């Protein structure tokens with residue numbers, strides 16, 4: 001397939017490449033074989049790449065191709081609670097909203113409904129790769145992996161571990177042994193359905209330090225080493241949580257040290273939040289090569305704080321964006337781009353302008369940055385030859401003026417008038433676009449979502 005027209009992707013943290021006359025050649029395995037940048041006619045592309053003379057052509061009009069988004073942290077199991085958080089903060093939110101909802105997903109029929117819906121929902125927002133938390137239930141979690149594989153969404157899927165009395169009796173692991181057994185069985189299952197890990201991969205998931213005993217954390221560290229699986233957890237999200245960790249692990253020098261002691265800080269580790277890390281912890285995370293998922297909507301919703309993303313980037317840490325549903329109120333990484341930009345401005349107002357993230361930087365975090373966080377930086381996140389084609393077709397439009405509600409809905413929320421540069425269109429999309437603008441989505445060249453506005 002030849003994808004023809006404007007494409008936009010990150011060249012570096014601060015720079016987008018905007019190519020208005022592009023052609024991206026994608027083979028039947030979904031691999032990008034060529035990228036042409038000054039295309040006048042598709043016939044010229046086919047003449048140059050003669051083996052592609054019968055290739056299908058997918059053209060984008062009034063918009064652009066953009067790499068698929070990467071959500072580096074979300075809870076599929078909390079999707080039904082999206083928007084429900086009231087005035088709670090982290091620890092009260094967990095007991096009020098989260099634990100009861102997650103516990104109910106022991107029901108495979110309920111899990112099937114909610115997980116199928118969430119995978120469809122995130123795909124519709126252009127998310128082509130997602131790092132998911134399931135629940136402590138092995139079979140429901142495995143079902144989430146089945147759904148991702150069937151729908152073609154790249155995913156890391158984790159069975160949650162938690163064995164302390166922070167979690168209610170009705171929803172916790174009953175022993176370290178059973179937590180490890182269930183986790184290992186889930187890893188084996190996920191590897192059995194996708195042996196190459198091309199679409200779905202397992203991820204070891206200690207919920208966070210307060211809900212895991214030291215021996216549970218250490219056993220999960222050992223399991224990670226044994227299986228070479230990824231690891232995800234939460235770190236330093238809010239202040240009472242940090243105080244709780246200090247009291248639960250008095251021998252540790254810091255929150256990050258608790259994980260390090262357990263062998264959980266590795267280059268395959270995704271740490272969500274990292275809002276209040278000390279400079280020493282930032283150095284430790286960087287030294288271990290662990291990655292960070294920045295979840296700005298969640299951090300504001302639960303009043304956790306404003307993560308100092310610039311400092312994390314300056315320390316050399318790979319940072320991506322996470323929706324953190326349902327601490328976060330939106331399944332959209334485009335929304336997280338906006339939220340990351342806003343939060344960085346609040347950090348800037350309390351410190352210096354250097355903290356501000358640009359639109360380009362937010363889009364980098366949403367794509368190439370996220371790819372590095374989930375260990376796929378050589379495969380996805382941009383339109384480079386040799387990468388796999390994970391992409392969304394973005395179309396812009398204008399509100400219909402005759403009260404034609406259907407047209408208004410389909411055109412999406414971004415008004416463009418025809419005189420904007422592509423760069424201006426991208427800025428407008430980031431600040432006011434939504435899923436109505438994402439009219440088609442591909443993973444590895446497979447069309448995994450489309451709307452009525454998708455025309456080839």
Ligand code: GUN
Nearest residue numbers: 075207208234298324327
């Ligand atoms: N810390 C422990 N569990 C959770 C969770 O489910 N969401 C968030 N945001 N933080 C957590």
Ligand code: FE
Nearest residue numbers: 234272324327
């Ligand atoms: Fe979370």
